[in-house]
Amino acid sequence: MIPHFVPGLALALAIGLLIGFERGWQFRAEADGQRVAGVRTFAILGLLGGLAGLSVSGPLLPVALVIVAAVAGVLLIGHGLEMYKDGTVSATAAVAAFATVLLGALACSGRPALAAIAAAAVVTLLSARGPLHRLVQQSSQEDVRALVRLALVTFLVLPLLPDIGIGPYGSLNPRRIWVVVVVIGTISFAGYILTRWQGPKHGSLVAAGLGALVSSTAVTLACAHAIRRSEGAANQAGIAIASAIMLTRTLLLVAALAPLALSDVAILIGPALAISLIAAALLLWITAGPGATSAELPAKPPGLATALLFAALVAAITVAAAWLEHRIGQGGGAMVVAIGGMVDVDSAIAAIGAMPATALSARLAALAIAAPVAFNTLLKLALLLSIAGWRRAGWSSLALALPVLAIAASAALLLL
Numbered sequence: 001m002i003p004h005f006v007p008g009l010a011l012a013l014a015i016g017l018l019i020g021f022e023r024g025w026q027f028r029a030e031a032d033g034q035r036v037a038g039v040r041t042f043a044i045l046g047l048l049g050g051l052a053g054l055s056v057s058g059p060l061l062p063v064a065l066v067i068v069a070a071v072a073g074v075l076l077i078g079h080g081l082e083m084y085k086d087g088t089v090s091a092t093a094a095v096a097a098f099a100t101v102l103l104g105a106l107a108c109s110g111r112p113a114l115a116a117i118a119a120a121a122v123v124t125l126l127s128a129r130g131p132l133h134r135l136v137q138q139s140s141q142e143d144v145r146a147l148v149r150l151a152l153v154t155f156l157v158l159p160l161l162p163d164i165g166i167g168p169y170g171s172l173n174p175r176r177i178w179v180v181v182v183v184i185g186t187i188s189f190a191g192y193i194l195t196r197w198q199g200p201k202h203g204s205l206v207a208a209g210l211g212a213l214v215s216s217t218a219v220t221l222a223c224a225h226a227i228r229r230s231e232g233a234a235n236q237a238g239i240a241i242a243s244a245i246m247l248t249r250t251l252l253l254v255a256a257l258a259p260l261a262l263s264d265v266a267i268l269i270g271p272a273l274a275i276s277l278i279a280a281a282l283l284l285w286i287t288a289g290p291g292a293t294s295a296e297l298p299a300k301p302p303g304l305a306t307a308l309l310f311a312a313l314v315a316a317i318t319v320a321a322a323w324l325e326h327r328i329g330q331g332g333g334a335m336v337v338a339i340g341g342m343v344d345v346d347s348a349i350a351a352i353g354a355m356p357a358t359a360l361s362a363r364l365a366a367l368a369i370a371a372p373v374a375f376n377t378l379l380k381l382a383l384l385l386s387i388a389g390w391r392r393a394g395w396s397s398l399a400l401a402l403p404v405l406a407i408a409a410s411a412a413l414l415l416l
Contacts, residue, residue, distance in 0.1 A: 009047065011107040011112050012047055012115075015100060016045055017042070046107075071101070103119050150189050216380070223239045268370040272406040276399065363414065374408065381400040
């Protein structure tokens with residue numbers, strides 16, 4: 001039988017080796033004996049932290065603390081002498097060493113998952129030295145202001161907002177509505193950074209694919225503004241990709257939350273998904289073609305005005321859905337879900353899944369899920385046309401309009 005402390009110590013050792021290997025690779029050009037801490041030293045630091053973690057509730061805790069403090073002193077002196085000799089100022093190596101000890105302690109004190117995740121984050125940050133330095137050097141004052149603004153609305157304003165229902169019929173939840181601002185602002189800023197990093201073509205596609213996992217509507221909003229600024233096909237392909245991801249995610253969520261309606265939902269939105277995939281493939285082909293044009297890099301990072309307006313739209317739709325439910329009652333449940341899901345399709349699926357099995361038939365439940373998917377796509381189409389116009393967004397408009405027509409045709413066939 002393996003002793004209970006072995007897995008924790010093994011993880012602590014692995015963390016030390018991982019961080020030590022990264023540090024060793026960064027300074028691989030230096031001769032042996034020129035570094036304060038190498039791979040073996042970091043492995044020992046991880047084990048030392050693990051032993052300290054095992055001693056947290058034992059009688060050897062004072063001894064462990066003294067040893068850790070002594071090692072910290074040795075590291076500080078060594079790194080201080082190294083900086084004096086090289087004429088440089090950097091605390092990264094010392095901080096990495098202290099982090100290795102702490103992560104080793106976490107690994108052996110009942111928090112192995114936290115230790116592993118934090119170790120991965122530390123190694124990622126250490127290895128990203130070059131890209132991060134280049135990003136800082138290439139950033140403008142407007143970039144910094146936009147990042148600070150996004151950080152304020154995310155980490156300062158959001159936690160202060162109450163997570164309760166207020167306003168008409170208690171339908172407005174300030175925190176959930178502000179999450180819309182955070183999501184759209186984050187996707188827009190991430191798309192701007194990716195565009196500057198990967199170029200206007202690949203950056204917008206990567207941002208659209210990742211952003212659609214959170215909100216395809218927010219992606220459409222960001223791409224619409226980009227299309228308005230230029231004739232590049234990449235953002236039009238991004239809208240089609242986001243729509244295809246949204247439809248795929250809908251099927252997966254129905255399978256998980258409302259499996260009884262899965263077959264009917266597949267009949268309703270399956271053709272729309274096929275059309276979206278074809279449209280995405282065609283627009284990607286146009287984007288990759290030799291005659292494709294690329295958008296110019298945006299001069300300034302996006303602001304939060306669009307995100308705030310979209311949040312106001314979400315609030316208005318939420319109040320309208322609550323009013324309709326109040327007026328119609330439980331008999332209008334499917335209609336309420338359809339209207340309430342115009343902006344958030346996931347909430348509509350969750351609402352259907354939470355209903356009693358006898359509340360709606362499988363066919364009616366499928367229609368109640370397909371309706372917000374169609375409404376959401378129509379909303380994205382309206383936003384796209386109002387922002388970018390038909391001339392600039394003709395292909396992406398078709399990529400949104402055709403799936404809606406397919407859903408409507410499938411619904412008509414299902415009701416026959």
